[in-house]
Amino acid sequence: MPETITADQVIEAARDLDQDEFTRGDIAEKLGVEKPDIKPGFKAARHAGRLEKVRDDDQNTGHFRLTDQ
Secondary structure: OOOOOOHHHHHHHHHHHOOOOEOHHHHHHHHOOOHHHHHHHHHHHHHOOOEEEEEEOOOOOEEEEEOOO
């Protein structure tokens, strides 16, 4: 089983992407794990206000951005 991905790792990966918007899939790919593996860390980052949802695309994929926090 992969190690638990933390909110800090999710935020660091998002910064490393150097994109205005990103998806959960982008973060998982950057961290080299499957999308379900990032769920706890991603959820924690959102609840802490470090990520916010920007929109859903036409395939209902959520796009997010980093907040200034």
